Amino acid sequence: MTETKRTSTPSHESLTTSDPAMLRALAHPLRIEVLAILDEVGEATASEIAERTGQTVANCSFHLRSLEKAGYVERAEPRGREKPWRPAHRKRTIEPDPNDAASVRESGVISAGFVQHEAARLDAFLTDPRPLPPEWVHAVTVSTARIWATAEEMEQLGEDALALLERFAGRSTDPSLRPEGAVQSRMFLTLNPDRDEI
Numbered sequence: 001m002t003e004t005k006r007t008s009t010p011s012h013e014s015l016t017t018s019d020p021a022m023l024r025a026l027a028h029p030l031r032i033e034v035l036a037i038l039d040e041v042g043e044a045t046a047s048e049i050a051e052r053t054g055q056t057v058a059n060c061s062f063h064l065r066s067l068e069k070a071g072y073v074e075r076a077e078p079r080g081r082e083k084p085w086r087p088a089h090r091k092r093t094i095e096p097d098p099n100d101a102a103s104v105r106e107s108g109v110i111s112a113g114f115v116q117h118e119a120a121r122l123d124a125f126l127t128d129p130r131p132l133p134p135e136w137v138h139a140v141t142v143s144t145a146r147i148w149a150t151a152e153e154m155e156q157l158g159e160d161a162l163a164l165l166e167r168f169a170g171r172s173t174d175p176s177l178r179p180e181g182a183v184q185s186r187m188f189l190t191l192n193p194d195r196d197e198i
Contacts, residue, residue, distance in 0.1 A: 015071070015089040018097040023106040025070030030055060031063050032117045035072060035087065040184075043076040043086040090173075118188045151193075158191050 017023065026032060030053065037052055038044060044052075046061040053060065064085050067073040076086040096107035122142075132140070149157065165187065171177045 012089045014091040014093065016093040016095050018095050018100065018103045018107070020100070020102040020106040022070050023094065023103070023110045025066060025072065026110045026113065027106075028063065029113060029117065030059070031067055031072075032113050034060065034063055034067065035092075036117060038073060038085060038087045043084040045082050045084045048084075115190065118186075121186070122188060149193075154191055154193065158189070161189055161191075 026035075033053055034049055037049055041048075046057050046064055049055075049064070050057045050060045064073060068075075068085075072088055072092070073085050074088045076084040078084075094107050094110055097103040126142070171182065
């Protein structure tokens with residue numbers, strides 16, 4: 001499958017959900033991978049996704065239809081006889097309803113799936129035997145920290161960290177905003193209290 005990002009634009013800017021039924025639609029690791037591929041390349045056919053994942057076209061088509069039914073993906077403009085898919089939203093946020101135990105539980109399960117997906121991607125990057133160009137060696141950061149914080153402070157820390165990304169806004173869809181030498185990069189952030197402390 002070509003790695004070129006296509007110009008297909010999702011029909012919606014963002015999705016924030018706490019709905020357990022909608023979250024359950026992501027309860028399969030392949031669906032998380034399919035969404036990640038579509039986010040990366042912009043649009044792809046079931047055949048192209050099958051090539052990337054090593055799954056059958058039929059299996060990818062099934063999961064794409066399930067994601068479509070839940071509102072996560074949609075059909076892109078046909079390319080001749082090809083019928084590609086694209087993300088329905090530029091950004092998705094899982095925001096559990098603290099008063100709904102099912103919402104909190106499903107959010108945790110789905111978030112754990114995303115963590116596993118990102119951990120596998122990061123592991124593949126860090127253990128890749130090919131050397132990094134020297135200018136990128138110190139740009140890669142892996143860090144852990146142990147802090148003491150209230151729930152309010154931790155929530156604010158998460159908001160502050162995400163706000164740092166605002167300076168890169170628009171670069172995914174508008175290449176003219178990318179400075180020379182910019183490459184697609186990843187940030188993977190988690191914040192959580194120690195379970196025994198709460």
